[in-house]
Amino acid sequence: MTREVKMGMNRTGMQMSPRDSKELLQGSQRTVPTSEGDESMLAAMRGEYVMEADPLGSVPPPGTAKGMFKAGAEMLTGNxxxxxxxxxxxxxxxxxxxxxxxxxxxxxxxxxxxxxxVIQLDVLEEIHREEARHFDLLRAAIEQLGGDPTAMTPCADVTGVQSLGLVQAMNDPRTSIAQCVQTILIAELADNAGWELLIRLAQEMGHDELVQQFQEALAHEGRHLVTVRDWLEKLTLSEAKLLSTA
Ligand SMILES: [Fe+2]
Structure with a gap:
């Protein structure tokens, strides 16, 4: 089984049929949007929906006495x-x-x-373990602040939706290793920016212990990013026969 990109029977481009493409272009010129048919009505309707929509869920109040106490203490600081x-x-x-x-x-x-x-399996497994440890670190941090790590918060919900494409691309049996590494690269870029923002937020709120732990996680993510970029570069160059990996 090889997943190398090849020239084949792809008929999606306009160059595949010059006669049809000419007709298509003529058609598009006949249907230029007029002032009555522009997108402003649609935009106005969407605007109404945006104004009327409820927020995407909420953060649950602390469900334990300890959590109540922590939340109360945090509120006293104005945060x-x-x-x-x-x-x-x-x-x-x-x-x-x-x-x-x-x-x-x-x-x-x-x-x-x-x-x-190109990909060293032991390095891959180490990164996987680190991601799992980060999950644990965050679970503990949420508990420490009196929150419930099993709750789906609004931003967690958005993240789930955003990640759907990554999960689909990764799990498609047809995607190549290089395409999967590209998928991971998107996740790692978001990982790095996500930890940076979290560190800033925790810093401003005075959670110094968390800041230290989050900085360690960010250091791991920095290494993941370098590794994944390197893998993708090598996989792509070797596929283009510009690099020998044997
Ligand atoms: Fe990572």
């Missing part, structure tokens, strides 16, 4: 602890998703050994 809990929930969801993306990539590398000339 909105729910913002931190929401972002922690988001990172928790993303790290869980990231762990699963790596699990699939490991499975694919085992099934399709051609990627193994």
């Amino acid at each position: 909105r602890a729910e913002v931190l809990l929401d972002k922690l929930g988001e990172r928790l969801a993303f790290e869980r998703g990231g762990t699963r993306l790596y699990e699939t990539l490991i499975m694919k590398c085992l099934a399709a050994p051609n990627g193994r000339e």
Whole structure:
């Protein structure tokens, strides 16, 4: 089984049929939007929906006495602890998703050994373990702040929706190792920016212990990013026969 990109029977481009493409262009010129048929009405209607829509869920109030106490203490400082809990929930969801993306990539590398000339399986497994540890770190941080790590916060919900494409691309049996590594690269870029924002937020709220732990996680993510970029570069160059990996 090879997943190398090849020239084949792809008929999606206009160049495949010059006669039809000419007709298509003529058609598009006949249907130029007029002032009555522009998108302003649609935009106005969408605007109404945006104005009327409820927010995407909420952060639950603390369900334990200890949580109540922590939330109360945070409120006395004037901070909105729910913002931190929401972002922690988001990172928790993303790290869980990231762990699963790596699990699939490991499975694919085992099934399709051609990627193994570039990807070191032990490094891949180490990154996977680190993502899982980050998940644990976030769970503990949420508990420490009196929150419920099993709650789906609004930002966690959005993250779930955003990640759907990554999960689909990764789990499609037809995607190559390089395409899967590209998918992971998107996750790692978001990972790095996500931890940076979380560190800033925790810093501003005076959670110094969390800041230290989050900085360690960010250091890991920095290494993941360098590694994944390097893998993608090598896989792509070797596919283009510009690099020998044998
Ligand atoms: Fe990562």
